[in-house]
Amino acid sequence: MFETFRTWFHRMGSPKWFYDITGRWIPWFGGIAALCLLVGTVWGLFFAPQDYQQGNSFRIIYIHVPAAILAQSIFFTMAIAGGIGLIWKMKVADMVAKSCAPIGATMTFIALFTGAVWGKPTWGAWWVWDARLTSMLILLFLYFGVIALQSAFDSKQSAARASAILSLVGVVNIPIIKYSVEWWNTLHQPATFTLTEKPAMPMEMWMPLLVMVIGFYCFFATVLMMRTRNEILEREKRTQWVQGLLSSQ
Template identity: 75%
Template structure:
């Protein structure tokens, strides 16, 4: 195993490294999201079929992708906590759930807003929409388990198992439009195929996707740092940190 993997087991090391990375990701998120939004709204051409209503794609697609990525990170962190008993991995898994749930809500809400002018309905029991709704419920389930179980170790183990079981939903979300006859359109762009949209339309979308990931990194590190301080509050380094901040 590489050295950094074992360093992740140290709450203090994680707290220090996230403190150094936070400003970088925060600035990147601000610049990318502002630049991508300006490009998407002011310079990207309107869709020849949907007109300007398609512009919600610049929020809907990044949030849908990020909601799935966040769940996978939560499951992986839970597995690491189960196998290697790493406290920081358990903290990461716990911090992922509320962020992922919020992003999933955003994806579902923007999808409904986009669906009204496109399909004529706010909601249909489409395979893609239904599997995304299940993803949201899985996030809620993880959050409920964390709140219901007082013992942190038991809560981490239980939520890790639930997260790993729920991973089966991720390929269903991704391939639902190929496996079933659905209203939802296929993937807007993939890493293995040339985008169907012109560069003037997919480039700001790519910028928004990266911006969303940077925003997630900021939110994740902020929650993780708070969780570390809360759990390690009896440690000497946390006491020194608090004393230094209040001098």
């Protein structure tokens, strides 16, 4: 099993192999994402019961929670890819890390925006300097910092190295986001559901949320592969296989 993983790991380091294999994966992930997002949205907005306290305003959870979870996962993925690029000098890992940043920043913004919309009827304010909200805002600034570093150097290697270091340092913010509601007295509610505990919500409410989370992750995988493939074509445009690919289209 270890040999299989090592072989797969080294293959993923080949731009050509990565480009070819993800080209076959994109339709599957894209199709699952579209199906889950459609089903989850219709189910959550029209068929899930109202919350006994918040009424219909709680339904923004079906966008807010998946976006917030994904924003943190993307940063962690970006840090891992950046670390692999630093240690093993793997070009594809640097490309993946670069492709993660704009997607993660978008998801963080969506989480903050939908949280503000949800917070107005629930807390009576668009924004409070709550520990969870503040740490999510810091996450958005970290994404902006990574994006800025990726554009600040003429050398792609220097840009990848600097942004990878910031990503690895910024990972410390992820557990702060996750456990902020437990470490401090905050307005933000605890996690809606976890893998280790029974959901506090009834099944009719958390099942469409689970479908939306799966849809968001598949959407991320699809967009990440597409962005990375474009980055590969840009960086490898002088190689024979890319020139042959472009000439055949």
